[in-house]
Amino acid sequence: MESVISFIEKRLKLKVNRDKTKVQRYSLSSLLGFGFHTPRWKVWNIRVSKKSINRVKEKCRVITTRNNGLSEEARIQKLKLLIRGWINYISIAGSVKHQLLRLDSYVQNRLRICLWKQWxxxxxxxxxxxxxxxxxxxxxxxxxxxxxxxxxxxxxxxxxxxxxxxx
Structure with a gap:
């Protein structure tokens, strides 16, 4: 670890934040909301990290709470903006269809609960x-x-x- 840090600082003349810098397996690391993995055929793939998915779910949950004072149309508009932006960001990851289907069912269920509680x-x-x-x-x-x-x-x-x- 020290040899890598000294190379970066001396040779490349970059500063290294020692609190954030760590060496770990690629499957455990996450960078800008993406993780990396290699399936059996040894090709590197990009996938969306669990932390990023949980963050988007939490934002959806905040939008679909009943005490935020939004009408149904405004709530749907905010969700559309959030999900569209997130999909555009994660579109570089390979296969996200399964994760998007699960997010879609989660959001639809939250909206149904809002309607049910409204009645x-x-x-x-x-x-x-x-x-x-x-x-x-x-x-x-x-x-x-x-x-x-x-x-x-x-x-x-x-x-x-x-x-x-x-x-």
Whole structure:
């Protein structure tokens, strides 16, 4: 480590921040939101780091909280800007389709939860689901099932999942 630092400082005449500088395996390192790995065929690949994905999820969570005072349209606009910018940044990484699909389902689920919480009472939920096209008998049965579930699992129910499609 010391030989590398002395080479960089003396030969290249660059300053090295000794607190941030470390030597570690390439699979554990992360640089500007990207990680590196080599699959079996020994070709270097770039992938999005877990820390970067968690950071974007946290920003999406902040935007989709109920106490930020945003309307549904404004919330969707902010999410579109955030996700579009992030996708443009990470587009140099090879295969991110799986990660983007998981992020998309996470954001859609958060938006469904916002709508579900906005409807507040079972009566208004019943009316809103009927407006979306579910027959009244099925809506009544579904509301009984949905109200007994945890809030994260409620939007995954068939009627809510397929009829409250926002993005």
């Amino acid at each position: 507040k009472r079972p009566g208004s939920r019943f009316r809103q689901l009927c407006k979306l096209g579910i027959d009244k008998k099925r809506t009544g049965y579904m509301l009984i099932v949905i109200e007994s579930m945890h809030v994260w699992h409620r939007p995954l129910v068939y009627c809510v999942h397929f009829l409250i499609i926002i993005l």
